[in-house]
Amino acid sequence: MCTCNNDLIDTRSDRQSSSGRRFFGLATAAMLVLALAGFPRSALPAAKLCVPQATGVPYWAGAPNWWDSYPDPDKERLSKSFSRDFRRTEDPRWRGALSIDYGAGATDPAEFRALYDGQALLLSWSSKTMDFFANSTSVVLGIKLGTGSPIVLRTRIAANSTETAGTVTPKRSVEGSATYLSFTAFQQSGMNWTSQGVQIPTWAADNTRVWIMPAPMPGSKPAFTLQMRIPTNGVQDFRMWYSIQPSVPLNGAPGLPSFTWPRGDALSWAYYQEIGTQGVINHVPDVTSWGEFFIGPNSACAGVSLADSDIGVKNMQFPTSRSQISITQPNRFYALPENIDNATRDLSNVKATFYFANWGSQRGTLTGSSWSTLTPNLVNQPVQSPPTTPFLSPAVATDPTQVPAQGKAQIASFWSLVKREKCRFFVEGSNPPRYLAEEGPNGIPNYCSGEPTPTLNPHSCMLVKLDGPVEFLKDSALTNMDFAKASTFSRIAEITTAPGARDVYLFVDRRNMPMVKGSGANENRTSLEPQSELKPIPVGGQLKEIHQALSRGIQPRMSYEQLAAVMPTYAVHAFHSAGKNVLIDGKPHILLDQQTSFGYFVWHEGPLYGWGANLSGATPLQGDSVFKVAVPDGGSVKITNELNAIETAKPATQCKCACGDMKCLMACKQVASNSSGTLAATFTLFGSIGVGGLAFLRRRSKGGKPGIPSRFAD
DSSP: OOOOOTTTOOOOOOOOOOGOOOOOOOHHHHHHHHHTTTTTTOOOOOOOOOOOOEEEEEEEOOOOOOOSSSOOOOHHHOOOHHHHHHHTOGGGTTTTOEEEEOSBBSSSSEEEEEEEEEEEEEEEEOSSOOOOOOSSSEEEEEETTSSOOEEEEEEEEEEEETSTTTTBSSSSSSEEEEEEEEEEEEEETEEEOOOTTTOOHHHHHOOOEEEEEOOOOOOOOOOEEEEEEEEEEOOOEEEEEEEEOBBOOSSSOOOOOEESSSOOHHHHHEEEEEETTEEEEEOOOOOOGSEEEEHHHGGGOOOEEOGGGEEEOOOOSSTOOBBOOOOOOEEEEEEEEEESSOOOOOOOTTTTEEEEEEEEEEESSSSSTOOOOSSSSSSSSEOOOOOOSSTTTTTTTTSTBBBTTBBEEEEEEEEEEOOOHHHTBTTTTTOOOOOOGSSSSHHHHHHHTOOOOOBBOEEEEEEEEESSSEEEEEEEEEEEOOEEEOOEEEEEEEEOSSSSSSEEEEEEEEESSSSSTTTTOOOTTTTOOOGGGGGOOOOOHHHHHHHHHHHHOOOOOOOOHHHHHOOOOOEEEEEEEEEEEEEEEEEEEEEEEEEEOOEEEEESSOOOOEEOOOSSSSSEEEEETEOOOOOOOOTOOEEEEEEEEOOSSSGGOOOOTTTTOOOHHHHHHHHHHHHHHHEEEEEEEBBBBSSSSOOOOOOOOOOTTTTOOOOOEO
């Protein structure tokens, strides 16, 4: 059976940490222990993946082409945009590519894509959410075509000599450039990899290009994207390892996060240098552990996958939330495994176990000290037929034994909390913690008398693990998405991490969200705009439809990346120190391991001029973009996110209207009303994309609400 371990789940047995993640009872604890006992101690082998043939799009067939001046001069006459599309990272002919993302509950910080054009592999790597240092940022690729010799190629994102921005990301966009690249090739020599006497392949310099974008800003594109074309010479299978490695600012020694395939911890899978007895040693994983790939369709690549956006919880109390647990209403937990195959598949024996942790960032590994099962009746739930309500996508199979190709089955279970379970949840922000059960409509004095101190947040991160007699391309998923409504939004996030005292670094991914001076934002950022110079932010198209759906209690049925493309987005990506400093080009770096992420999609009804934001409880390292939290061994740290909408270009007290100017007077009255905080709302995001994401669906003709597009779910 071919299996694929999720990017953040392993089964190393760790000691119990804080009491904040105790189980509901001995029965539940026993179930989790038994579940963990069945997992191997080391990471599972990577899935076997197929690279599809490029087919293009209507009126523009073929594969992406970024290295020729014009891939097809005739297309320039069809549309001027075509003559630029091939130069951009969003070339529409990437449609249908193999995609591996690195979302961990929120927006996607990195992505890999692959296609085949009949003669060569077309590969693309993106780092999307972090500022980076030039010269020490790179993509490292190891590839072995068929029975040929393996080669490792390190492609550095170098600063161009004409730039004046120093060693950081250039201040202007760089599109499809080769002048910002430098290459180092390695070949294996005994137990080490050496670059001495190794020639750079001609295809590297000829066909590799980079796109470098300015530091993150509203609506910013990826920080960098590297694209490469590798001739295959008729080979149909290959092994590949890669590591996307942005060198990121940490106000001191830079950090080195690593997004790899196969996935795994940074110490095992990242490229770095060490000083050994024979000088500098280049760390490269063993070739036999590199991922297996096939060109074109292959039966070894068929299987089942679970996307981060296809899990969650629903209840009547919080109809637009995917993650908030109700202690008074039945909760319906769901997972939608997808049949990644070219034929119908029986998924009736696939089962799911649902886990959760307090809102925030966790180590992510599946251990008794980090994730709890919700309650015994949510363990190992089998596939069920969908309900009659239009909650689920029409693509979900009604018969779990006949799930069509690229179709989805459903796993679902209900949980109505009993008294003892209700008393485990606290009122968010209360200190000391108060019982949520006594705050709700059913709360009465002494309802939870004699119960332990509540330690569980009803806003929860969720993890789902699949099991069954099928091949899994992705057997687990994380979601940190929540829909919340508030005028000035504030939420506490709990940061936990791996055993030992660790520094956790928080990188803020902010999109479509202009910050305003004097609005509560961290002020040491040059992109902040003076309030007096602001202009109203228009709301139309897809964003207007999303606002209308949310105001009616209807969920958008869209992937995180689709939402982040149009909505104001504030996501937090967390990494902890891996416990080792490494060398990159002779410069020490703090090696970083990824944790779960969380964040917010923000929306607002009424006039809007910008946003204010504040993250308290963490040490700012780079303005409002990078923060550090020191987490003690076995403990956790709580931080607070605050977001507020700027509803006028001038404070209400500065409104001056001419006598009889009713339009001005009404506007001032509206500003004062808005300032009271009755018209803002926030839609909150946990976190990682699964592979591929979700496409927009056509408008519903049956079963939907009149006038509501089918990309929104009840």
